Amino acid sequence: GAGVSQTPSNKVTEKGKYVELRCDPISGHTALYWYRQSLGQGPEFLIYFQGTGAADDSGLPNDRFFAVRPEGSVSTLKIQRTERGDSAVYLCASSQGLAGGSEQFFGPGTRLTVL
Amino acid sequence: AQSVAQPEDQVNVAEGNPLTVKCTYSVSGNPYLFWYVQYPNRGLQFLLKYITGDNLVKGSYGFEAEFNKSQTSFHLKKPSALVSDSALYFCAVRESDTNAGKSTFGDGTTLTVKP
Numbered sequence: 001g002a003g004v005s006q007t008p009s010n011k012v013t014e015k016g017k018y019v020e021l022r023c024d025p026i027s028g029h030t031a032l033y034w035y036r037q038s039l040g041q042g043p044e045f046l047i048y049f050q051g052t053g054a055a056d057d058s059g060l061p062n063d064r065f066f067a068v069r070p071e072g073s074v075s076t077l078k079i080q081r082t083e084r085g086d087s088a089v090y091l092c093a094s095s096q097g098l099a100g101g102s103e104q105f106f107g108p109g110t111r112l113t114v115l
Numbered sequence: 116a117q118s119v120a121q122p123e124d125q126v127n128v129a130e131g132n133p134l135t136v137k138c139t140y141s142v143s144g145n146p147y148l149f150w151y152v153q154y155p156n157r158g159l160q161f162l163l164k165y166i167t168g169d170n171l172v173k174g175s176y177g178f179e180a181e182f183n184k185s186q187t188s189f190h191l192k193k194p195s196a197l198v199s200d201s202a203l204y205f206c207a208v209r210e211s212d213t214n215a216g217k218s219t220f221g222d223g224t225t226l227t228v229k230p
Contacts, residue, residue, distance in 0.1 A: 003158075004158075031216055033216065033218070035220075040222070040223075041222050041223075042119075042205050042207075042220035042221050042222045042223050043159070043205070043220045044220075045217050045218060045219065045220075048216040048217065050216065055216055056215065056216060056217050058217070059217070091158070091159070093159075098215075098216050101147030101149075101164055101166045101209060101211060103149060103161040103164055104149075104159075104161070104218070105161070106151075106158040106159040106160070107158055108157070108158045109158065
């Protein structure tokens with residue numbers, strides 16, 4: 001079956017611009033997660049959704065970052081007024097809920113470069 | 116707060132020898148623990164997890180990990196390494212008591228298996 005997909009695979013933008021990153025989770029997975037991975041580091045938690053609601057957004061670095069999941073499936077991570085420090089690989093993952101410590105299935109990531 | 120430490124940036128072993136990749140964690144309450152592997156140009160893949168029960172957990176590709184509560188460790192092991200095991204390995208922790216979805220990852224250990 002289809003795994004987690006993310007679009008675009010690469011995004012180059014200029015400082016100050018707005019970007020949207022999209023994630024399509026595995027069908028039927030109720031939990032969806034966003035992470036940011038910088039070179040030489042592990043994934044850094046940003047936000048996770050259980051259904052349509054953001055259950056924990058404590059990892060979002062500031063109010064320039066926002067994520068939605070309006071129908072409980074596809075999610076979009078939105079970054080306003082991008083800064084060079086936002087450059088990283090943005091990873092999306094999904095899981096069959098949280099019960100029993102469900103493992104996460106990761107997408108290939110979107111590499112964001114802010115010039 | 117929860118955290119993960121992978122004390123070795125790099126582990127080198129010869130093919131056929133046993134391998135260990137170390138992980139220690141800190142979490143309030145009881146942990147869910149995970150190992151993921153990242154091959155070049157591919158997304159993170161789940162290897163194994165500890166939820167409860169037997170402290171020795173077996174996973175994909177012949178890997179296993181031992182949960183040690185007193186040492187707060189979850190080291191990844193394999194009795195006989197293969198060249199194809201060469202990859203980047205991440206340990207992750209999640210708090211189990213509140214069933215929270217937030218996972219914290221270590222910074223990764225690069226495993227190199229030489230023929």
